[in-house]
Amino acid sequence: MKHKHNRNPSNLIIANKELERERSIMEVNDLVRLFKAVGNKRRLEILRLLITEGEKNVSEVCEHLGISYVSASRHLLQLERVGLLKNRQQSLWVYYSINDTSSVTCKEIIEMVRQRI
Numbered sequence: 001m002k003h004k005h006n007r008n009p010s011n012l013i014i015a016n017k018e019l020e021r022e023r024s025i026m027e028v029n030d031l032v033r034l035f036k037a038v039g040n041k042r043r044l045e046i047l048r049l050l051i052t053e054g055e056k057n058v059s060e061v062c063e064h065l066g067i068s069y070v071s072a073s074r075h076l077l078q079l080e081r082v083g084l085l086k087n088r089q090q091s092l093w094v095y096y097s098i099n100d101t102s103s104v105t106c107k108e109i110i111e112m113v114r115q116r117i
Helices: 009-038 041-053 058-065 069-081 104-115
Strands: 085-090 093-098
Touching: 009 041, 009 069, 009 104, 041 058, 041 069, 041 093, 041 104, 058 069, 058 093, 069 085, 069 093
Parallel strands: none
Antiparallel strands: 085 093
């Protein structure tokens, strides 16, 4: 017994509109997380540090900014989660740097920080 698929064009249009709405909501949520990440003075300082001096490990970030290891780790992780930073591990150390393969929006934010240094 063959099933008839409901290929009514109006159903497809409704399904496409629902998908577009879901994508739009996800994009807005991503932007909110991104702006929250850069809306913090310490995280902007970390971005500026990594832009001007390049890759740093957590201890080096602590030294430069005079903050605790835990605080630096949390800030770096949040910047990484939104795509502004990338990391690499070398033995016991994790090194963070600017993510040069990030989204267009992240690249624009990095460029804005770079211009205001």
